[in-house]
Amino acid sequence: MWACSDVFEYSPNQIHDHNTPRDLNARNLAKLMASAADDTLTIAVTGDSQQFYDEAERFVDKVNTLPDIDLVILAGDITHFGLLEEFEWMVERLDKLIPPYFAVIGNHDVVANGEKVFKRMFGPLNDTFVYDSVKFVLHNTNSREYRFPNVPDLEWLEEQLREDPAAKHVIAVSHVPPYSDDFNPDLEGAYTSLFRNTPGFLLSLHGHVHRYEDGYPYDDGVRYITTNAFDKRDFVLLKIVDGQVFKEIIRY
Numbered sequence: 001m002w003a004c005s006d007v008f009e010y011s012p013n014q015i016h017d018h019n020t021p022r023d024l025n026a027r028n029l030a031k032l033m034a035s036a037a038d039d040t041l042t043i044a045v046t047g048d049s050q051q052f053y054d055e056a057e058r059f060v061d062k063v064n065t066l067p068d069i070d071l072v073i074l075a076g077d078i079t080h081f082g083l084l085e086e087f088e089w090m091v092e093r094l095d096k097l098i099p100p101y102f103a104v105i106g107n108h109d110v111v112a113n114g115e116k117v118f119k120r121m122f123g124p125l126n127d128t129f130v131y132d133s134v135k136f137v138l139h140n141t142n143s144r145e146y147r148f149p150n151v152p153d154l155e156w157l158e159e160q161l162r163e164d165p166a167a168k169h170v171i172a173v174s175h176v177p178p179y180s181d182d183f184n185p186d187l188e189g190a191y192t193s194l195f196r197n198t199p200g201f202l203l204s205l206h207g208h209v210h211r212y213e214d215g216y217p218y219d220d221g222v223r224y225i226t227t228n229a230f231d232k233r234d235f236v237l238l239k240i241v242d243g244q245v246f247k248e249i250i251r252y
Helices: 024-031 053-063 084-094 114-121 152-160 187-198
Strands: 040-048 071-074 101-103 125-132 134-138 169-173 203-204 213-215 224-228 233-243 242-251
Touching: 024 101, 024 125, 024 233, 040 125, 053 084, 084 114, 114 233, 134 152
Parallel strands: 040 071, 071 101, 134 169, 169 203, 203 224
Antiparallel strands: 040 233, 125 134, 213 224, 233 242
């Protein structure tokens, strides 16, 4: 159990201290690029770690027993209150992962000064990278927290989804799925159309709903997967071979 002084030690306005890590997505990308790609890309996908610290330790331990995982994706809600200390507590555990990990911002991460903490600790809210001929498009879909303005940024997204000679396939990663009430309904059609019209688009990965889902909600050939929160003690394991996606649910 945490003492109250531990839980509320940090000001909600604090965005770093002398121990706060920086640019974790970029640092993990350098680690990923230093590894050799093969014919199978293996990804562990999870989300909504929030205040589930014991479960996070179990998750890390389980992932580290699976030697073929190339990277881990955390689909947002690293924290519950957007506080620096929450970010640091979770990162302290995630840093024990053997494979590199990448995070997108969740709606709970936006509150207080959480957006500033996330940007400094992980990097841009919208970012991309290519590994093993797959382009990962990490982006912010927390529309409600921005009172439904230009979130997600469709202009940026359209630019990133254009044909890339380095990538055969595309995987989008964000927190809020487009069919959620927390996604801007005025942008839902244009957003899903971008995915539908992107050659080689494989998957849209999300958290937020705290339940595992896998399907084609728009009947347009685009596959959406959401993950359970950490307290459910499972994650999605994806293996991608020549554009084919094989999935398994891993308990821990």
